[in-house]
Structure formats: structure tokens, C-alpha cells
Amino acid sequence: MKYILYSTLLSVLFIACTHEQKPASLDDLAENYVKLVLEIGQYNSDFVDAYYGPEEWKPTAKKQDSIPVQDFIVRAEELIQSVSDINVNDSSVLIKNRKAMFTKQLTAIKTKLEMIAGKTYDFDKEAQLLYDAEPPQYTEEHFDQLxxxxxxxxxxxxxxxxxxxxxxxxxxxxxxxxxxxxxxxxxxxxxxxxxxxxxxxNENFVLEYVTNKNWSGYNYYQGNYESLIQINTDHxxxxxxxxxxxxxxxxxxxxxxxxxxxxxxxxxxxxxxxxxxxxxxxxxxxxxxxxxxxxxxxxxxxxxxxxxxxxxxxxxxxxxxxxxxxxxxxxxxxxxxxxxxxxxxxxxxxxxxxxxxxxxxxxxxxxxxxxxxxxxxxxxxxxxxxxxxxxxxxxxxxxxxxxxxxxxxxxxxxxxxxxxxxxxxxxxxxxxxx
Structure with missing residues (x-):
């Protein structure tokens, strides 16, 4: 009887450990990613351009007096590693693209956080890290010809x-x-x-005219296929x-x-x-x-x-x-x-x-x-x-x-x-x- 109980206990522990060691999926990581982005957005009004996910994922904790940037960087790094650990070798091209974009989005978030913390990049390196692109360079002579x-x-x-x-x-x-x-x-x-x-x-939009902006037009996507489109009339x-x-x-x-x-x-x-x-x-x-x-x-x-x-x-x-x-x-x-x-x-x-x-x-x-x-x-x-x-x-x-x-x-x-x-x-x- 003791042997049976002992064997059963070992089986339960084995199943529990196996379950704990099961690697996360991209779906599992999405919630932590979204919550991280939304929390950063509390401290930087430009950081989040749109959100149309679950209402309960929005930050509930009281905003601190200063941005906990190092904590955010660590969380971004952990997510980058977790995404990297997911094996999609046998998945479709679409899933591989999903993982690749997930990683690049997180890399950009980490980079922006480092910039908020005071780290500086030159223009081209910043563009590459944030936007996955290499800006071309043109000489004055090129523009003079035009x-x-x-x-x-x-x-x-x-x-x-x-x-x-x-x-x-x-x-x-x-x-x-x-x-x-x-x-x-x-x-x-x-x-x-x-x-x-x-x-x-049900897609729709609202059109507004505004002033005192650094841009000429902006789309604030509201979710549920609706947008707020603003046109700047400063100039x-x-x-x-x-x-x-x-x-x-x-x-x-x-x-x-x-x-x-x-x-x-x-x-x-x-x-x-x-x-x-x-x-x-x-x-x-x-x-x-x-x-x-x-x-x-x-x-x-x-x-x-x-x-x-x-x-x-x-x-x-x-x-x-x-x-x-x-x-x-x-x-x-x-x-x-x-x-x-x-x-x-x-x-x-x-x-x-x-x-x-x-x-x-x-x-x-x-x-x-x-x-x-x-x-x-x-x-x-x-x-x-x-x-x-x-x-x-x-x-x-x-x-x-x-x-x-x-x-x-x-x-x-x-x-x-x-x-x-x-x-x-x-x-x-x-x-x-x-």
C-alpha cells in the first residue's frame, strides 16, 4: 500500500514538473507583452499609439512618481528570451513571421526604454533598432541638382x-x-x-480639426474598426x-x-x-x-x-x-x-x-x-x-x-x-x- 502511494506521488510530481517545464507559446507571452507596453505608456504619452485588447489588461496599479525604467528593461529582456526559446522550425511561414516580428517589436521597446534611461544612439543605429531599417544617405549635391x-x-x-x-x-x-x-x-x-x-x-471614423501640433494629420485608432482622424490647421x-x-x-x-x-x-x-x-x-x-x-x-x-x-x-x-x-x-x-x-x-x-x-x-x-x-x-x-x-x-x-x-x-x-x-x-x- 505504501509502495502504491509512493508511486502515485512520484507520478503526480513528475506530471507537475513536466507541466511547469512546458515552454510558453507566443499566445502565452502576448498578455505579458501587452501589459508591459501599456504600463510604459502610462509614463510616455507617445509610446502607445492604439490599444483594442481586453479591458482587464489595462494597468490597475497606481502610477509611480518616476518611470521604473530598469524594471521595464528587465521585463523586456525576459520576454525577448522567452520568445527566442520558442521553436517554430516546423511551423508555417506565417508563424515564423509572427515570432520574428514579436522579437523585433520587443527589441524596439527595449531600445526606447534604454533611450528614456539616457542611452544615446546615432540616428542610423536608432532607426535600425527601432524600425528594422537602414536609412539611406544623400549628399547636398544630390539635392542641389533637384x-x-x-x-x-x-x-x-x-x-x-x-x-x-x-x-x-x-x-x-x-x-x-x-x-x-x-x-x-x-x-x-x-x-x-x-x-x-x-x-x-461597422468600420467608421470621426473627423476633427485641431491646432498646436507637430504633425499635419493623425489617426487615433479606437478599436472595433473605428478611428478618430485629426487634421492640424496650424498652417x-x-x-x-x-x-x-x-x-x-x-x-x-x-x-x-x-x-x-x-x-x-x-x-x-x-x-x-x-x-x-x-x-x-x-x-x-x-x-x-x-x-x-x-x-x-x-x-x-x-x-x-x-x-x-x-x-x-x-x-x-x-x-x-x-x-x-x-x-x-x-x-x-x-x-x-x-x-x-x-x-x-x-x-x-x-x-x-x-x-x-x-x-x-x-x-x-x-x-x-x-x-x-x-x-x-x-x-x-x-x-x-x-x-x-x-x-x-x-x-x-x-x-x-x-x-x-x-x-x-x-x-x-x-x-x-x-x-x-x-x-x-x-x-x-x-x-x-x-
Missing amino acids: LSKLDSLVPGEGTLTERFNLFADKFIIPKAKLDTVFRVAIAEARKRTLANVSLPG PIYIERAIDLACHEGYPGHHVFNALLEKNLVVDKGWKEFSVYPLFSPQSLIAEGSANYGIDVAFPGEERVDYEKEVLFPIAGLDSSKADLYYQILEIKGKLNYAGNEAARKYLNGEFTREEAAKWLEKYSLNTPERALQRTGFFDQYRSYVINYNLGKDIVATYVEANGGTADNPEKRWEVFKELLSNPNTASDLKVEE
């Missing part, structure tokens, strides 16, 4: 920046017409998107920005991206780590890059210009007689986008003062002095995040086109684009071998 092309096109007298802004002033949307223009632009972007992408029937808004922001913040940009992640990954697959979106992470490069590329997907080639001239110009009460020249100028000016990255790199690396960075932006981004200073404020707040807009767009565009989504095959372009938005991806996942 300025030379613009110089011969922009009419008027004075410096190129002065002439450009005087000419562009003819295309400012009057404040009284702003809401109408934006709502028409968003409705058209939504119609084009829904013709190619299936979204939950004049030009006619082309209506389609830009309608697509970028709405359709097929941030609103659609977040809705697809929520539906396909959180609701359908139960991957709860995607219920929280830490802003300073690889997810942002895909979010911003796809939002900018989505403009071209929804309004390809001349379709956009034609729509703006035929629909938005009359609503805004603008003269379209000079529109063709304006768009020709904007096309070349768009190639100056990377000048903003160079300004951020030099400023954040201590090579430029704020004033020098602003002067660079006035010259190479053709910003007004006021707008240039506002952008340095963006550098202060978001740092190397600037790469996500232009480099992110280029990475997404190259990937979509390499997979058959070329301009002459719009159906395939939408198909590849939608697939990209619906699955875990980071910049290195989308890298196309040359």
Missing part, C-alpha cells in the same frame, strides 16, 4: 523657396471650404478602397493634401491597416500582441510606408490629378489653370523628401543646431521659416521616426511591385497591398533581393 530643376520651373522673383511658396499659395484650401473638401476626398478614397478591400461593416493646407491625408490617415492608410490587423490577427487568429501598437517600433515603418504608398494605389497616375482638378478644385473655389505646372513642380519637389531625413540626422547627431536644421529645411524642403521650425519640433518629439514616411513608402512600393503589383496591373497591386496590410511584416521581411 533644386536646379525646380529653379527653372517655379515662376516669380526672389529665392526659390520664396517663389515656390508664393506660387503654392494659389492652391491653399480656404478655411471655410476645408471640411467639405476633406469629406469629399475621404469619401472618394473610401469608395475606391472598398471596391478592392473587404472591411467589417495653410494645400489642395493636394486633401487626397494625401484622406488616403494616409483613412483609406487605404492607417484606418484600413489597423482595421485589417484587428480583424485578421486579433479577432480571427487570437494574436493578442497585435491588440497594442507601440509607436516607436517596426510596425510604424509599415504603417507609415503603406499609408503613403496607398495614395498611389487608390489614385494611380493621372487619375489623381484629374480628380483633383475636376472635383476638388471647384469645391475649394480654386483656379486650376496653373494646376499642371503646379503638379509638375510637386513631382520634382517630392524627390526632396529625403532632405528632411538628412536634417533630422544632422540635428539629432549634434551636427546641426535647431536654427541650422531649420535653414536646411527652408532651402532643401522649400519650407517657410515657420513650417521649418515646426518640423524641428517633430524631430525633438519623434526623432528618427521621420524615415518611416519616405523610406517606408519606398520599401512597400518595391515589395508590391516586385510581387506583380505594378502600375499596369491595378488588381494585382491591390491584392498584394491588401495581403501586406493583413499580416505581420517588418522592413527586413519586405526586402527584395537585387
Whole structure:
């Protein structure tokens, strides 16, 4: 009898130990990950861009007087190790991508925490750790060549920046017409998107106008397929920005991206780590890059210009007689986008003062002095995040086109684009071998 009891006890202990040693799954780790991100977000208002997970996962403990950054770093490191320990060798490509993205998101979180604690990285290293990308570098000569092309096109007298802004002033949307223009632009972007992408029937958004921000537009995704889209009216808004922001913040940009992640990954697959979106992470490069590329997907080639001239110009009460020249100028000016990255790199690396960075932006981004200073404020707040807009767009565009989504095959372009938005991806996942 004693032998039987002893054997039974050993069996129970063996089962208990075996159970304790069972490695965690990605699903098991998701809750700890989400709670860590939300707790950090209590101390940094920019850290969490969106959350639509279980209400009971939100922090309940009283916020401390100062951020317990070292404790957070240790927890991030433990999660990184736990994710690393999970064997997915025999799993699908999708599961492998899930694990890879989980690790990269955690690496970014740890990096941001180290920065909060005082650790410094140069611009390029920071971008690589936070966004899984390597920013390209361009010389002044590269930008000077573009300025030379613009110089011969922009009419008027004075410096190129002065002439450009005087000419562009003819295309400012009057404040009284702003809401109408934006709502028409968003409705058209939504119609084009829904013709190619299936979204939950209750998807919706609220549009607001705000001031005193370092950005021009923002999507605060609310969960349950709803967004709050805010447009900053601190500075004049030009006619082309209506389609830009309608697509970028709405359709097929941030609103659609977040809705697809929520539906396909959180609701359908139960991957709860995607219920929280830490802003300073690889997810942002895909979010911003796809939002900018989505403009071209929804309004390809001349379709956009034609729509703006035929629909938005009359609503805004603008003269379209000079529109063709304006768009020709904007096309070349768009190639100056990377000048903003160079300004951020030099400023954040201590090579430029704020004033020098602003002067660079006035010259190479053709910003007004006021707008240039506002952008340095963006550098202060978001740092190397600037790469996500232009480099992110280029990475997404190259990937979509390499997979058959070329301009002459719009159906395939939408198909590849939608697939990209619906699955875990980071910049290195989308890298196309040359």
C-alpha cells in the first residue's frame, strides 16, 4: 500500500514538473507583452499609439512618481528570451513571421526604454533598432541638382523657396471650404478602397480639426474598426493634401491597416500582441510606408490629378489653370523628401543646431521659416521616426511591385497591398533581393 502511494506521488510530481517545464507559446507571452507596453505608456504619452485588447489588461496599479525604467528593461529582456526559446522550425511561414516580428517589436521597446534611461544612439543605429531599417544617405549635391530643376520651373522673383511658396499659395484650401473638401476626398478614397478591400461593416471614423501640433494629420485608432482622424490647421493646407491625408490617415492608410490587423490577427487568429501598437517600433515603418504608398494605389497616375482638378478644385473655389505646372513642380519637389531625413540626422547627431536644421529645411524642403521650425519640433518629439514616411513608402512600393503589383496591373497591386496590410511584416521581411 505504501509502495502504491509512493508511486502515485512520484507520478503526480513528475506530471507537475513536466507541466511547469512546458515552454510558453507566443499566445502565452502576448498578455505579458501587452501589459508591459501599456504600463510604459502610462509614463510616455507617445509610446502607445492604439490599444483594442481586453479591458482587464489595462494597468490597475497606481502610477509611480518616476518611470521604473530598469524594471521595464528587465521585463523586456525576459520576454525577448522567452520568445527566442520558442521553436517554430516546423511551423508555417506565417508563424515564423509572427515570432520574428514579436522579437523585433520587443527589441524596439527595449531600445526606447534604454533611450528614456539616457542611452544615446546615432540616428542610423536608432532607426535600425527601432524600425528594422537602414536609412539611406544623400549628399547636398544630390539635392542641389533637384533644386536646379525646380529653379527653372517655379515662376516669380526672389529665392526659390520664396517663389515656390508664393506660387503654392494659389492652391491653399480656404478655411471655410476645408471640411467639405476633406469629406469629399475621404469619401472618394473610401469608395475606391472598398471596391478592392473587404472591411467589417461597422468600420467608421470621426473627423476633427485641431491646432498646436507637430504633425499635419493623425489617426487615433479606437478599436472595433473605428478611428478618430485629426487634421492640424496650424498652417495653410494645400489642395493636394486633401487626397494625401484622406488616403494616409483613412483609406487605404492607417484606418484600413489597423482595421485589417484587428480583424485578421486579433479577432480571427487570437494574436493578442497585435491588440497594442507601440509607436516607436517596426510596425510604424509599415504603417507609415503603406499609408503613403496607398495614395498611389487608390489614385494611380493621372487619375489623381484629374480628380483633383475636376472635383476638388471647384469645391475649394480654386483656379486650376496653373494646376499642371503646379503638379509638375510637386513631382520634382517630392524627390526632396529625403532632405528632411538628412536634417533630422544632422540635428539629432549634434551636427546641426535647431536654427541650422531649420535653414536646411527652408532651402532643401522649400519650407517657410515657420513650417521649418515646426518640423524641428517633430524631430525633438519623434526623432528618427521621420524615415518611416519616405523610406517606408519606398520599401512597400518595391515589395508590391516586385510581387506583380505594378502600375499596369491595378488588381494585382491591390491584392498584394491588401495581403501586406493583413499580416505581420517588418522592413527586413519586405526586402527584395537585387
